[in-house]
Amino acid sequence: MSNTNSSPIIVSGLPANLDEADSAYWRSLFDGLARRLIKEKGVSELSILLSTANINSQRDNQINTKQKEGEKRRNDELTVGERAEQYKPRESLFEFDFLILPKQVKDDILSAINLIALESKIFDAWNLRKIEPFPRTALNFHGEPGTGKTLAAHAIAHKLGRPILIASYAQIESKFHGDGPKNVEAIFYAAERENAVLFIDEADSLLSKRLTNVTQGSEQAINSMRSQLLICLEQYKGIVIFATNLVSNYDKAFETRVRSIYFPLPDKESREAIWKQHLFFEGGPPLANDVSLPKLSEIDEVCGRDIKNSVIEAALQAVQDNKSSISMQHLVDAVEKIKSFRINDTDNKILIEKIKSKIE
Structure with missing residues (x-):
């Protein structure tokens, strides 16, 4: 319906099964309502769409489909450099000295990154670029969540004096068929262009065995992403780190290109060092005299993230209790609470009794 009080009102879309008299009636009714609205509200133009919900939903679906098709066309037209703009590096958050791991694990990491730090001498002065045109370090950090x-x-990026570019598998995969491999290529391009350490989190799906007897588009898409990843690894100059939880289903092609390093739960010595690091630092929280690192280190089956979260939880409880410092009991209660978030009640009771017995 459109235009002013003096102009004709256009009514279209009436049901086809109306006879001439009914059509005239409904046109007259809509005409009168439109003119009344124009007159009472003083509008100069009017356009109203009247439909049932299912028709409106169909129209919205058509619009959404067209928008998605347009978005896909735009994605298809992006160059690898333009696509790489969505991946931005950042400054690393932790220094290498902040990293507490068993000595062998830390030595393995240092050995791997020295290949990049000493690249000029190894590949240029000693001419090993002849057998490896694209010097790189590809690492897979695997282990339970929270193990560092x-x-x-971040610590590796800081030691190399480089920014870190972080992405997860969810950020690389795409709702558009064929975009996943392009995103894989783009993220490696972005990391190399910015001279950044590339960190791909939640990478289990990317490193798993390629599927055979593919029957679905989603299966074909993940296979294409894995194939593109292999190409990128061969041509990449820099350091890429994958983080995974499971190591049993890896594609053999990745095993020969990616060095896997296992991150265990911290042992007693490491736990004491982590507790110390999170409690006893310059400007750190006030601690009661009964806080004991040896006793805290006896609490096993905790990862570094558990310890960090326990310190924060203990500080919260101390402040809520109007205490001037964090006590040993605050810390023990905090560990119990953090553990209760991830284990069943039966195991929780056993572990709580175990914790209490170790500090008494």
Whole structure:
């Protein structure tokens, strides 16, 4: 319906099964309502769409489909450099000295990154570029959540004096068929262009065995992403780190290109060092005299993230209790609470009794 009080009102879309008299009636009714609205509200133009919900939903679906098709066309037209703009590096958050791991694990990491730090001498002065045109370090950090994989990636970037570019598998995959491999290529391009350490989190799906007897588009898409990843690894000059939880289903092609380093749960010595690092630092929280690192280190089956979260939880409880410092009991209660978030009640009771017995 459109235009002013003096102009004709156009009514279209009436049901086809109306006879001439009914059509005239409904046109007259809509005409009168439109003119009344124009007159009472003083509008100069009017356009109203009247439909049932299912028709409106169909129209919205058509619009959404067209928008998605347009978005896909735009994605298809992006160059690898333009696509890489969505991946931005950042400054690393942790220094290498902040990383607490068993000595062998830390030595393995240092050995791997020295290949990049000493690249000029090894590949240029000693001419090993003849057998490896694209010097790189590809690492897979695998282990339980909270064992320091992400922290280690930041620490490596800091030690090399480089920014870190972080992406997860969810950020690389795409709702558009064929975009996943392009995103893989783009993220490696972005990391190399910015001279950044590339860290791909939640990479289990990317490193798993390629599927055979593919029957679905989604299966074909993940296979294409894995194939593109192999190409990128061969041509990449820099350091890429993957973080995964499971190592049993890896594609053999990745095993020969990626060095896997296992991140275990911290042992007693490491736990004491982590507790010390999170409690006893310059400007750190006030601690009661009964806080004991040896006793805290006896609490096993905790990862570094558990310890960090326990310190924060203990500080919260101390402040809420109007205490001037964090006590040993605050810390023990905090560990119990953090553990209760991830284990069942039966195991929780056993572990709580175990913790209490170790500090008494």
